[in-house]
Amino acid sequence: MSSDLSAARIEGALRGRWGRPLRFFEEIASTNSEALEWADGGAPEGAAVVADHQSAGRGRLGRTWLSEPGAILPLSVVLRPLLPPHRLGLLSAAAGLAAAEAIAGASGLSCRLKWPNDVTISGRKVAGILLESRVIGTGGAPAVVCGIGINVRWTKLPEELGGRATSLALEGASVDRALLAASLLHALEIVCGRLDEQRGTAEIIARATALSEVLGQAVEARVGGVLVSGVALSLSTAGGLVLDTAEGCRVLDAGEIERLRPA
Numbered sequence: 001m002s003s004d005l006s007a008a009r010i011e012g013a014l015r016g017r018w019g020r021p022l023r024f025f026e027e028i029a030s031t032n033s034e035a036l037e038w039a040d041g042g043a044p045e046g047a048a049v050v051a052d053h054q055s056a057g058r059g060r061l062g063r064t065w066l067s068e069p070g071a072i073l074p075l076s077v078v079l080r081p082l083l084p085p086h087r088l089g090l091l092s093a094a095a096g097l098a099a100a101e102a103i104a105g106a107s108g109l110s111c112r113l114k115w116p117n118d119v120t121i122s123g124r125k126v127a128g129i130l131l132e133s134r135v136i137g138t139g140g141a142p143a144v145v146c147g148i149g150i151n152v153r154w155t156k157l158p159e160e161l162g163g164r165a166t167s168l169a170l171e172g173a174s175v176d177r178a179l180l181a182a183s184l185l186h187a188l189e190i191v192c193g194r195l196d197e198q199r200g201t202a203e204i205i206a207r208a209t210a211l212s213e214v215l216g217q218a219v220e221a222r223v224g225g226v227l228v229s230g231v232a233l234s235l236s237t238a239g240g241l242v243l244d245t246a247e248g249c250r251v252l253d254a255g256e257i258e259r260l261r262p263a
Contacts, residue, residue: 003070005052005177013182018046018077018189025049027069029056032132032147035076039134039143045080046189050181054149071154071167073177076147077188082196088133088144089239089253090195092116093208095129095146098187100211103127103150106180107173112213115232115241116254119150120213124166126151148184152177205235213260219243220259223252231263 007024014020021043028034031049038047054074081091100111100119103126112120119127127150133142151157152175154167168175194200209215214232221228221241228250230243241252 003052005050005070005073005181007050009178010050010181013179015182015186016189019048019182019185021047023047023049025051027051027053027055028074030054030147031074031076032130032145035078035145035147036132036134039078039145043078043143045078046185047078048181048185049076050074068154071152073150073152073180073184074147075149075181075184076145077185079144079146079192081142081144081192085142087238088131088142089116090201090204091131091144091146091192091239092129093235093239094191094195094204095131095148095188097204097208097211098191099127099129099148099150099184102180102184102187103168106175106183107168107171109168109171109173111211113208113211114257114260115212115214115235116239121166121171123213124164126166126168126171146188150180150184152180201237205237205239208239209235214241214257216263217260218263219257221252221255221257223255227258228252228255 007022011022028051031051031054035049051074053069096113096119100113103119104111109121114120117129118125127148130147131144133144151167153169155169157165191204215234217232219230219232230245233242233244236242236251243250243252
């Protein structure tokens with residue numbers, strides 16, 4: 001199968017500023033690692049790294065992001081947010097929203113968000129987000145790399161995923177990865193460009209809330225090795241998950257949802 005992904009095809013489909021400059025690789029260990037090094041060297045906001053195949057991609061909590069050549073879209077973009085540290089969690093909500101809307105627009109499929117970093121279709125993961133940050137110099141502003149991996153052409157997922165994941169192909173959608181990459185970069189540029197506006201932040205949270213598959217559900221989340229149970233009430237203004245627990249309301253700024261069930 002010939003590749004649908006190349007620097008020329010992505011650049012020809014770009015609609016905004018993000019994605020310029022672009023580094024494209026036929027194969028790379030990790031687009032996030034490349035983007036972090038590039039950010040250290042002064043890469044501007046919106047600089048993107050895309051690969052046809054990622055051999056050592058990683059997800060949250062040190063997990064490996066499984067891949068086969070031509071099956072996924074691995075993309076990392078440099079962000080330089082003007083946000084205080086306690087509001088950086090908003091980046092996860094913004095990136096998830098941009099990814100869900102770009103995937104839905106390209107595929108026609110209905111996407112949802114599973115806090116904190118997954119895009120799902122029919123309850124199965126189709127894309128994941130990994131945010132990694134660096135602080136440049138003493139007292140410097142953070143550079144954040146947003147890595148997004150989208151399962152595009154998987155036709156038979158590995159058995160170890162146990163029905164927890166899916167792909168656009170398995171859901172019946174044929175998607176051009178170059179066009180999807182350009183759409184994703186454009187969506188990220190628009191959404192992240194509003195993070196320093198109070199009204200823009202409120203709209204991002206509202207749109208992420210509308211797509212959430214977690215809110216209204218009974219949740220078991222692991223936070224720092226501790227299991228926290230409660231009903232997911234809302235997203236906080238900083239992108240955290242507000243739970244109604246037996247001890248009262250608690251805001252999770254990070255965590256891993258292990259179980260969802262109707263409340």
